[in-house]
Amino acid sequence: MSHQLPIVGQPQPERADAARNRQKIIQVAARMIETSGADQLSLDEVAREACVGVGTVYRRFGDRAGLVYALIDERERRFQEAFLSGPPPLGPGADPAERVAAFLPALIDRVVDQQDLLLLLEIGSPKAKFRGPYRLYHTHLAGLLAQTRPPADPHFLADALLAPLNAHLISYQRKERGLSVDAIKTGAKTLAQALTQPRT
Structure with a gap:
């Protein structure tokens, strides 16, 4: 498909x-x-x-953002295919909470892979920053979160999960705080679990 x-x-x-x-x-x-x-x-x-x-x-x-999107296109398409139709837990077939927990570290790898280009996109207009891939990531996460945390607003929660996964913050965490990529991914998984695990 x-x-x-x-x-x-x-x-x-x-x-x-x-x-x-x-x-x-x-x-x-x-x-x-x-x-x-x-x-x-x-x-x-x-x-x-x-x-x-x-x-x-x-x-x-x-504009420059449009050219940058063209430059990141091939790798971005591979990433999107992985979470839209690839094997679980990133792709369909796993529990929604597992898919959220798999998606965030995969997105961190995606950001690190082309960090300089993604940094360039982020200094553009908000319209450029939140179109294209961000819109799809948000829709994907919101759909999963709607299944794991009703009646919370899944769109707000999707934005909340995506907010710390921007290229500028990840770059700062690596360069200034000395965090490894694995440490950042561990933090993202912890955040995902906090939002998706059943409340007792």
Whole structure:
């Protein structure tokens, strides 16, 4: 079964020349990030290096966040497929509480995997930060939480679980507090258990 995943959102197949330009722009942007860091990414510079018009870059990607979404697209799709249709406990087939507890550490690994690009997304507008992957993560968690903690508001709880899993906080915890990725994942599991375990 295939899923329509809300990452970049290409509506129709591209013309061959548009597809070539898109791939060229993505390759140039990835190379520039590798050389100079994600925070230095400029759409004007990308256009110049890719030998395409600035208008082409803006029309294709909209803004810097749109270009970053394109750069993270492949790994993000693999992650989404894992929790939407992969094996349990991350995928369907496990108890909802187990799936929440599996999802949070998996998301931490996802953030660490492309931390620089995700940091770049987070300094954009709130609209950019909370669209695309965040919206799907929220919907996924809210659906699981609705089964584990009625009558609590599952949408609020989903936001509460996602809030500490942003790239800026994880980066700070690792660099300034000296936390390992495993320690952060343990904390996230503890938080998930506190919200999903039956109250006695």
